[in-house]
Amino acid sequence: MKLLVIGSGGREHAIAFHLKQSSLVQEVYCAPGNPGMQADGIHCLDISEMDFESLIAFAKEEQIDWTFVGPEAPLFGGIVDHFAESGQVAFGPSQAAAQIEASKLFAKRLMEKYHIPTAKYQTFTDQKEALKYLEQQTLPIVIKVDGPAAGKGVTVAETLSAAKNAVIQAFGKEDGNQRIVVEECLEGPEFSIFSMVFNGKVCHSVPARDHKRLEDGDRGPNTGGMGALAPLIDISAEIYQRAIREIVEPTLEAMAKEGTPFNGVLYTGLMLTKEGPKVIEYNARFGDPETQVVLPLLKTDFASLINNLLHGKDTDVEWDEDSTCLGVVLAAEGYPEKPIKGIEFTLNSVNNPALKIYYAGISSLDPICSSGGRIAMVTGYASNKKAAQELVYHYLKEQKLEKIQYREDIGDTV
Known part of the structure; x- marks a missing residue:
C-alpha cells in the first residue's frame, strides 16, 4: 500500500512512522511533514494541510490507497468530505462529525441530551452576563472558548480575577459572535482513550x-x-471498561442518532471523579503528545488495523499492557505564549531501540532549527514507568539544551 498522512507535528511523525513499520506498506508520504520525518524514510510533500485540491490531486496521481488525517484544522475544514467527493478514502470524521471537537457547545449539548457524564455548565454570548455569573460560582472554575483552539482554549481559573480575565480575553478576540462555556471544575486523575472507528466498527486504545x-x-x-x-x-x-460502557460507546451511538456518525479517531478526555469517570473534552483526532506514547504499545500491525476498519473487517487489537511508554516534550523558550523561533541545537544520535525521537516544529534537522513551540518529543519504552523515566531523562541530561524547556516530572503527577 501507498499511504498519505496529513500534518506536520510529532503526532503525524508517530502516525507515519508506525504505519511505515508494516510489511503491507510500500511508501508513506506526509503533507507537509517536517525534516525529522525524512530521516525515517517518510516522504515529505510541499503541500499545505489545508490545500485540499492539491492533496487530492497528489493522492490520485500517486494512487494512494488511503489517507490518514492527523490535525484538527483540516478536519474542521471538511477534508474528509472533499476526499470522499473526489473518490478518495480519508480516515477521519466528516466536517459535521468533527463538531464534537470544533464546538464545545455542540459537545456539551450532546452529552446533556444523551445523559453522558460530564461537568455542569452554562453557555454565554454576552460578556457582562458571563462576568455576573462568575460572581456566584465556587472556585476553581473552567472557562472554555467555543470553537477551534488547538488544545489551548481552556482556562482553569483558581481565582475570580483569573476567571474574569479569561472571559474578557475570550470575548475580546472576536467580533461579537463569540460563545463561551463556563463549567464546574472536576477533580480527580485525568486519562484519555482513543477509539479508532469506521462504519460502526471500533477499536479502543489503552x-x-x-x-x-x-x-x-x-x-x-x-x-x-x-x-x-x-x-x-x-x-x-x-x-x-466503565468509561467505555458509560461514555465512549454512548457517545458514538449519540453521534449516529444525531445524523453525524463518527468515523476516524475519537479522543475522549476523562476525569476520574468520586462519582466515576466524566468527560472533560472530546477531540476528533489522535491527541498530541499522547499518540507518541500510545502507538508504540500497539502490538497489532497499525496499517493493517486501519485498513481492516476501512474495509469493514473485524480486527483483534492487541496492546502491550505490561510495558510503559513515556515521552517528554522539548519546547522553545517562550512557549506557549511567544515561542522563540530559530533556536539551533543538536541531539545525540539514539542507538537504543527503546528510545525514539518524534519531531514537530523544526525547519531543519542537522542542526535542529526550531520553527514552532514544541520542537520534539523524546520517548522511552521500558518494562515499567520508573525505567521509562530513567531512560528518557538520562538521555536528556546528556544534551546541551540552551533556550529549550522541558518538564522533569513527566509520569509523576496525575
Whole structure:
C-alpha cells in the first residue's frame, strides 16, 4: 500500500512512522511533514494541510490507497468530505462529525441530551452576563472558548480575577459572535482513550495521560502538552471498561442518532471523579503528545488495523499492557505564549531501540532549527514507568539544551 498522512507535528511523525513499520506498506508520504520525518524514510510533500485540491490531486496521481488525517484544522475544514467527493478514502470524521471537537457547545449539548457524564455548565454570548455569573460560582472554575483552539482554549481559573480575565480575553478576540462555556471544575486523575472507528466498527486504545501544564508540579499555563504516559496503573480495568460502557460507546451511538456518525479517531478526555469517570473534552483526532506514547504499545500491525476498519473487517487489537511508554516534550523558550523561533541545537544520535525521537516544529534537522513551540518529543519504552523515566531523562541530561524547556516530572503527577 501507498499511504498519505496529513500534518506536520510529532503526532503525524508517530502516525507515519508506525504505519511505515508494516510489511503491507510500500511508501508513506506526509503533507507537509517536517525534516525529522525524512530521516525515517517518510516522504515529505510541499503541500499545505489545508490545500485540499492539491492533496487530492497528489493522492490520485500517486494512487494512494488511503489517507490518514492527523490535525484538527483540516478536519474542521471538511477534508474528509472533499476526499470522499473526489473518490478518495480519508480516515477521519466528516466536517459535521468533527463538531464534537470544533464546538464545545455542540459537545456539551450532546452529552446533556444523551445523559453522558460530564461537568455542569452554562453557555454565554454576552460578556457582562458571563462576568455576573462568575460572581456566584465556587472556585476553581473552567472557562472554555467555543470553537477551534488547538488544545489551548481552556482556562482553569483558581481565582475570580483569573476567571474574569479569561472571559474578557475570550470575548475580546472576536467580533461579537463569540460563545463561551463556563463549567464546574472536576477533580480527580485525568486519562484519555482513543477509539479508532469506521462504519460502526471500533477499536479502543489503552488509557493514556497528557501533562498539559508548562512547569513541574503541574504549574504554569496550559500548553498543547509537555509529555505523556501510557498505559496507566492508577486506572483499573474496571474503571476503563466503565468509561467505555458509560461514555465512549454512548457517545458514538449519540453521534449516529444525531445524523453525524463518527468515523476516524475519537479522543475522549476523562476525569476520574468520586462519582466515576466524566468527560472533560472530546477531540476528533489522535491527541498530541499522547499518540507518541500510545502507538508504540500497539502490538497489532497499525496499517493493517486501519485498513481492516476501512474495509469493514473485524480486527483483534492487541496492546502491550505490561510495558510503559513515556515521552517528554522539548519546547522553545517562550512557549506557549511567544515561542522563540530559530533556536539551533543538536541531539545525540539514539542507538537504543527503546528510545525514539518524534519531531514537530523544526525547519531543519542537522542542526535542529526550531520553527514552532514544541520542537520534539523524546520517548522511552521500558518494562515499567520508573525505567521509562530513567531512560528518557538520562538521555536528556546528556544534551546541551540552551533556550529549550522541558518538564522533569513527566509520569509523576496525575
